[in-house]
Amino acid sequence: MGIRKPGLGTYITATYPDKESFPRVVECLVKHSDFLEVGIPTVNPKYDGPAIRRTHFQSSMKGLEAVMVGGYGEVPTILMGYVEDYVDKLPMVAQVAQEVNAVSVLFPDLIFEYLDLVDEYVKVMRSYGLMPSFFISSNTPHRIITRLVKYDPLFIYLGLYAATGIRLPLYIERNVREVRRLIGDVFLVAGFAINNPDMVRVVINAGADAVVVGTALLDKIHDQERCGEFLKWLRGGLQ
Amino acid sequence: MNVPHYWYNINVDLPKPLPPPIDPYEGDSRIALLMRIMPSELLDQEFTALRYVPIPEEVRELYARMGRPTPLREAVGLERALGNGVRIYYKFEGALPTGSHKLNTAIPQVYYAIRDGAKEVVTETGAGQWGLAVSLAAALLGVKATIFMTRNSYMNKKQRVLFMRVYGADVYPSPSEVTKYGIEALRSRPDHPGSLGLAITEAIEFTLMGEGRKYIPGSVLGFVVLHQTVIGQEVLQQLPEEPDLVVGCVGGGSNFSGFSFPMMGMKLRGEGFEKTRFLAVESTAAPKLTKGRYTYDFPDTGGLLPMIKMLTLGHDYVPPPTHAAGLRYHGAAPSLSLLIKEGYVETRAYEQEEVLRAARLFARTEGIIPAPESAHAIKAVIDEARRMPKGSVIVFNLSGHGLLDPDAYEHEVV
Numbered sequence A: 001m002g003i004r005k006p007g008l009g010t011y012i013t014a015t016y017p018d019k020e021s022f023p024r025v026v027e028c029l030v031k032h033s034d035f036l037e038v039g040i041p042t043v044n045p046k047y048d049g050p051a052i053r054r055t056h057f058q059s060s061m062k063g064l065e066a067v068m069v070g071g072y073g074e075v076p077t078i079l080m081g082y083v084e085d086y087v088d089k090l091p092m093v094a095q096v097a098q099e100v101n102a103v104s105v106l107f108p109d110l111i112f113e114y115l116d117l118v119d120e121y122v123k124v125m126r127s128y129g130l131m132p133s134f135f136i137s138s139n140t141p142h143r144i145i146t147r148l149v150k151y152d153p154l155f156i157y158l159g160l161y162a163a164t165g166i167r168l169p170l171y172i173e174r175n176v177r178e179v180r181r182l183i184g185d186v187f188l189v190a191g192f193a194i195n196n197p198d199m200v201r202v203v204i205n206a207g208a209d210a211v212v213v214g215t216a217l218l219d220k221i222h223d224q225e226r227c228g229e230f231l232k233w234l235r236g237g238l239q
Numbered sequence B: 001m002n003v004p005h006y007w008y009n010i011n012v013d014l015p016k017p018l019p020p021p022i023d024p025y026e027g028d029s030r031i032a033l034l035m036r037i038m039p040s041e042l043l044d045q046e047f048t049a050l051r052y053v054p055i056p057e058e059v060r061e062l063y064a065r066m067g068r069p070t071p072l073r074e075a076v077g078l079e080r081a082l083g084n085g086v087r088i089y090y091k092f093e094g095a096l097p098t099g100s101h102k103l104n105t106a107i108p109q110v111y112y113a114i115r116d117g118a119k120e121v122v123t124e125t126g127a128g129q130w131g132l133a134v135s136l137a138a139a140l141l142g143v144k145a146t147i148f149m150t151r152n153s154y155m156n157k158k159q160r161v162l163f164m165r166v167y168g169a170d171v172y173p174s175p176s177e178v179t180k181y182g183i184e185a186l187r188s189r190p191d192h193p194g195s196l197g198l199a200i201t202e203a204i205e206f207t208l209m210g211e212g213r214k215y216i217p218g219s220v221l222g223f224v225v226l227h228q229t230v231i232g233q234e235v236l237q238q239l240p241e242e243p244d245l246v247v248g249c250v251g252g253g254s255n256f257s258g259f260s261f262p263m264m265g266m267k268l269r270g271e272g273f274e275k276t277r278f279l280a281v282e283s284t285a286a287p288k289l290t291k292g293r294y295t296y297d298f299p300d301t302g303g304l305l306p307m308i309k310m311l312t313l314g315h316d317y318v319p320p321p322t323h324a325a326g327l328r329y330h331g332a333a334p335s336l337s338l339l340i341k342e343g344y345v346e347t348r349a350y351e352q353e354e355v356l357r358a359a360r361l362f363a364r365t366e367g368i369i370p371a372p373e374s375a376h377a378i379k380a381v382i383d384e385a386r387r388m389p390k391g392s393v394i395v396f397n398l399s400g401h402g403l404l405d406p407d408a409y410e411h412e413v414v
Helices: A022-032 A050-058 A064-068 A090-099 A115-127 A142-149 A172-183 A197-206 A224-238 B030-037 B040-046 B057-066 B076-082 B103-115 B129-141 B151-156 B158-166 B180-188 B196-209 B222-238 B254-268 B334-341 B352-366 B372-387 B406-412
Strands: A007-013 A035-039 A077-080 A104-106 A131-137 A155-159 A188-191 A210-213 B006-008 B052-054 B072-074 B087-092 B120-125 B144-150 B170-174 B213-215 B245-249 B277-283 B293-297 B308-312 B346-350 B393-398
Touching (some): A007 A050, A007 A188, A007 A224, A022 A224, A035 A050, A064 A090, A077 A090, A090 A104, A115 A131, A131 A142, A142 A172, A172 A197, A210 A224, B006 B254, B030 B040, B040 B103, B076 B352, B087 B222, B103 B120, B103 B129, B120 B196, B129 B144, B129 B158, B144 B158, B144 B196, B151 B158, B158 B170, B180 B196, B245 B372, B254 B334, B254 B393, B277 B372, B308 B334, B346 B372, B372 B393
Parallel strands (some): A007 A210, A077 A104, A131 A155, A155 A188, A188 A210, B120 B213, B245 B277, B277 B346
Antiparallel strands (some): B072 B087, B293 B308
């Protein structure tokens, strides 16, 4: 299942804000997104910014069981978790991803701290009919980025800043352009601190195929109407 | 030869990616704090995807006015004294006006702070090389400088304190009585000798206490290493032959990294230096390279900065006082730490006395009295040269002269 481009993705941590309302949150996001990222709640969301961290801490369930609470069938769904929690349990993660009709599992710490696990990760994903996807930062070594291309991933996700939701004064257009130059035609997703259509436009014009919004959504997900309006407004940046 | 037009960013050539900085789970976001305290261009350089970062023309001009390119010399006198046919070259960063390599990053950092509207730059310093460089850069570019200097060095290196004041800086011993962290440290230990980690915390707190201030760090962070690669970029043009061994001393890692990374980058990209070994030398007073853990830790004692993954002795480490005060830092630059962990850089730690004996030999054969920090590299060069076969080539960074370190020589050598 491919992702539409230019595309808007949304991130939510599974069972946030609670198990009962999570399916309704997903309903809104699915309606206005081209793809969905569902975080596997963890006690150690180390690379996330303060807002997304809170969603992990406040999620009413932790671990893979949490992602099974929602139904995500209408748009491509990617599970997102920390490989640190599943180093010896990759097949289990892939199986759950398969059960919830996800197309991939993205591990933000895979390339940074478990580079030696990449081949195994790709093998496991493929064996469950899933596609690999990779998370990188702006200063990930160029040779590693080009090596990732050879795995024919669903996408490469570029974290624009150091942590989710924290905008730093970086020339993100230049960094997106540089990564685009390295990965050729591979689908490029960019995220972290995306919160307005102008920023969406800048990132897409610089060469990203899609953007993801997470932190900026959090104060709107309780209200379907606000949530929908916000996402429609953001989509303006895709034009 | 001209001043280089680019700094070199090794992050994009490392064998593995640098794990990103992270926030601890308690308290406010330290990553968000960076925006309030540091010049914006420096943060961009910390995360740039570019391999070569252009040096602004104004910075290049100041580099040139201050004496860049610095000379690369063959240590003929030392070679003769050792007498075994090993050729030794050294890059003499002590030729810069403040006597060390620190001006290479002080100038651009102050320049970028001013571009952000700063009226004052604030920093910490150990032995005083960094503080002196910031004081001069601030004077050249027309802003005020405030320096927190580790108390032990403040008491012993009076000439550096004096010269910082000649350049117009305010200098406080750290722990000081002007910040909350300083006052608390003095209360718990009135004879506290200070540590670089604590001085960083005080400098950040002081930055946040007033308007128009920017904090600028002297080592460890990626952009500091980046600026220092002006040294290695010059070396690439100056070296007449490919070395067997590249040596530098390590406090936070900026001089070793700035000197060696352009060569290491070529090695990593398969463009040369295949046979070259790289050796980082530290003081036994703060042996993070040889005894530290590779883990996330705070760069400062108070935990005000984001945690970075590095070789560290722990951010609350208080080293014993030594004359090589610039080497008393608890951690090492993340890129250097990663290269050490992956086996690309060898490490060694030396005691103060043996280092100063090596310094004396260098002074008597080459005429330059080295800074005690730089003398660690010299000690390693002498030891290695004695073991290497005739015709081998060593190049090292003489990161500073010791003319402002009479306390070291007074107590240990004379």
